Amino acid sequence: MKTISDPTLLSEVRRYGRFDVDACYNCGSCAAVCDLAEDSALFPRKCMRYVQMGLREPLLRSLDPWLCYYCGDCAQTCPRQTEPGESMMTLRRWLTAQYDWTGISSRLYTSVAWQLGALAAAAALVAGLLQALVFHWDAPLTHVALNTFAPARAVHTFDLTVATLLTALLGTYVLRMFWLTVYRGGTAQVPLASFIEEAQILVLHGATQKQFLECAEPGRWFESRWIKHFLLVSGYAIMFALVVVFLEWFQTDTVHPFWHPQRLLGYYAAAVLVVFLSEALWGRIMKKEQMHKFTDLSDWAFPVLLWLTAVTGIIVHVSRIGGFPQATYAAYAVHLVVAITMLITVYPFGKWSHVVYRPLAMYFHAVKKNALRRQPQPVG
Numbered sequence: 001m002k003t004i005s006d007p008t009l010l011s012e013v014r015r016y017g018r019f020d021v022d023a024c025y026n027c028g029s030c031a032a033v034c035d036l037a038e039d040s041a042l043f044p045r046k047c048m049r050y051v052q053m054g055l056r057e058p059l060l061r062s063l064d065p066w067l068c069y070y071c072g073d074c075a076q077t078c079p080r081q082t083e084p085g086e087s088m089m090t091l092r093r094w095l096t097a098q099y100d101w102t103g104i105s106s107r108l109y110t111s112v113a114w115q116l117g118a119l120a121a122a123a124a125l126v127a128g129l130l131q132a133l134v135f136h137w138d139a140p141l142t143h144v145a146l147n148t149f150a151p152a153r154a155v156h157t158f159d160l161t162v163a164t165l166l167t168a169l170l171g172t173y174v175l176r177m178f179w180l181t182v183y184r185g186g187t188a189q190v191p192l193a194s195f196i197e198e199a200q201i202l203v204l205h206g207a208t209q210k211q212f213l214e215c216a217e218p219g220r221w222f223e224s225r226w227i228k229h230f231l232l233v234s235g236y237a238i239m240f241a242l243v244v245v246f247l248e249w250f251q252t253d254t255v256h257p258f259w260h261p262q263r264l265l266g267y268y269a270a271a272v273l274v275v276f277l278s279e280a281l282w283g284r285i286m287k288k289e290q291m292h293k294f295t296d297l298s299d300w301a302f303p304v305l306l307w308l309t310a311v312t313g314i315i316v317h318v319s320r321i322g323g324f325p326q327a328t329y330a331a332y333a334v335h336l337v338v339a340i341t342m343l344i345t346v347y348p349f350g351k352w353s354h355v356v357y358r359p360l361a362m363y364f365h366a367v368k369k370n371a372l373r374r375q376p377q378p379v380g
């Protein structure tokens, strides 16, 4: 395939965040220090060279930015302070926009006005639809009747419909990612057997984000960022399942005893979300860790909306237990508007999509390596 240099690539990538490569003299220290880089994925240097040289096609085909977990080691080592880890973050935003054929992710990542406008428009739309289809403000005020104010079946139908439509849209982005990085971007024909043999990678990394653990000090996993990230993901996976799949079991007017699984699961999810999101947001404010030094507005939207979802959920629960109907209804209305607005603006178009792209990138990377191993070796 003929490779054409595109002089606009660098300025285009820079619209997605910091990408300081002018001082880079290609010494390779960043790739040498990275615990996750390997011969077949020499990041972060290789992708930075692609951008410097305007090589759009190889960059589009690359999975390397997804294999980086932004530990920051390369930034400590770079003799030119070019922040290579942040460049990989910028490339992940750029790649997310390339997989999104609608162009919405690109608009959201490159324009603050678009991000704020989309949040406001989505919140107004969700509030209007919930008001028309779900909320009953004439619910009793003598006691808490949450299922009269917002019947679980109506809420469930609403959030399941939104989640299904958005998942179908994200599915088309995943197909585009596959087409760009494996089908069009393969260095070998990939047989079905390679996909089957490496399927456990998809399951393992999707469930545990295990690659992140490689960045931890040997034997110190319990104090690594991986364990916090794992607990946080477990919290929102449980909350997502309770709200989108099992809402009619989760939202009851009966207040179950403390030890009931409905309450214990809700308490666990709310606790890890509030604790670890508060810590992450504080880290972004203080900018002490390398990964928080250059946060973009798009990096704030997901944790802030998720934190608000968890906190308003706790307020609903406390008001319900305390027997305050008006406070419960108002808090639940805000809770649903925030949660569904987050789903619409962040799930397929923003940071949330990383939960899908990262394990898929690990999988596609392993599948491509598997296919290369299967190629006949030259004799002699």
Ligand code: SF4
Pocket: 023, 024, 025, 026, 027, 028, 029, 030, 031, 045, 077, 078, 079, 080, 081, 082, 083, 084
């Ligand atoms: S360590 Fe810095 S100067 Fe060296 S290749 Fe990496 S980014 Fe460039």
Ligand code: SF4
Pocket: 030, 033, 034, 035, 036, 037, 043, 044, 067, 068, 069, 070, 071, 072, 073, 074, 075, 084, 085, 088
């Ligand atoms: S931030 Fe960490 S994982 Fe990412 S390229 Fe740099 S050293 Fe590797």
